[in-house]
Amino acid sequence: MGTAAGSDEGTAPSIAAPAGPGMPAVAPDLTQREAPERAPSPDCSSRWRPAHPTDVGLTLSRLRRGRSDPTFQVSQDGAVWRTTLTRSGPATLRLTQSGLTELRCEAWGEGAREALEGAPDLLGERDDPSGFVAQHPLVRDAHRRWPGLRIPRTGRVIESLIPAILEQKVISLQATASFRALVRAHGTPAPGPAPAGMRVPPSARAWQLIPSWEWHRAGVDPQRSRTVMVCLAVTRQLEAASDLTAAEASARLRAVPGIGEWTAAEVAQRAFGDADALSVGDYHLAGAIGHTLFDADFDDALMVAAMRIWQPHRYRVVRLLEASGTLGKPRHGPRLAFVDHRGH
Incomplete structure (x- = not known):
C-alpha cells in the first residue's frame, strides 16, 4: 500500500x-426460533x-x-x-x-x-x-502471481520480539505452543465480537510477573525466559526503535544480551516493515535459498553474498518465494529435534 x-x-x-x-431484540415467534x-x-x-x-x-x-x-x-x-x-x-x-x-x-x-x-x-x-x-524467473513469476503481497508494519516491538525469542533454537511447533499457552494464561480477553478464545497479548508488566516455574511448564528454557526479562526491562527504549532507521533499530535490538542478527531481523520484518531484513542464522533459510534460486548448497555467507542483487528487497524475495510455495530444499539430513525443557 x-x-x-x-x-x-x-x-x-x-x-x-x-x-x-x-439492533433491539426481535420478539419471539411461537412458530420460529428467536x-x-x-x-x-x-x-x-x-x-x-x-x-x-x-x-x-x-x-x-x-x-x-x-x-x-x-x-x-x-x-x-x-x-x-x-x-x-x-x-x-x-x-x-x-x-x-x-x-x-x-x-x-x-x-x-x-x-x-x-x-x-x-x-x-x-x-x-x-x-x-x-x-x-525480480532478477530471476522464479522471483519474477511469484511477483506476477502475488501482486497484493505487502510488507506489514505493526510498530509494536515487544509484541514481535517475545515470540521471536521463544523461537530461538527450537522447532516452530514447540515455540508456537509455548507462546499460545502463555498468552492464553496471561493475556486478556479480546474486546468486541472476536472469534472464541482470542486474547490480547500480555502487557510488559504481565510478562514480567510470570513465575519461572510457569515458563518452565510452557516449555521455555531459562536462557530464553531470561532474555525476555532483559528485554522487558528496557521496553521503552525498544519500542522507540520503531522511529529509527533500519540500521539504528537493528543496532539497538542487538545491543540487548540474547538478541542476535536472526532475532533482530524477525522483529524488523514485522514491527518495522523492513522489506530487506534477511533472517541470517535461520536453520533452513540459507539452504532453501541456495537450492531454490541457485541449485547449490548455501551457508549464511553465501546466501548474503548471492542476495545482494535484491537489496533493499531481500525479505520481499523470501516472502514471494514462500507465497508461491517454491522455497525449499531436498531433505537429506535430519530435522531439528524437539527439545523438551520441562524435564531439565
Missing part, C-alpha cells in the same frame, strides 16, 4: 463514528483504497504464530482478526477487503482508535516496492 515514487497517493482512509448500539443476536457495532471503522494492490490475508499471514495463535485468527468469511495492546489499551481489529483495491478495518476496545489509525501501516502503507527488479 505504499506509494511508489512519482505515482498518485492512495485514497486516505476515512474514519467513521460508531454506528450506535446493536432471531440470532446481531454482532455489536465496531467502536470505530474505516474504509480506503490503497496505492498498491493489497492482499490482506497474504500480507498479514507472517504475523500469525501458528494456526491456534490466540492473537490472530481468520474466520470462515475470510476476515482477518488480530488483537494488539496499544498505548491507549487493548484492541481487536477485523480486516476485510473487496478485491485488491478496497480495504476495510473495524476496531473494538479502549485502543480501537489508535489501532485503527495504524491499520494502513499494518497493511503495507509504508511498503515501497518501487525499484524492485
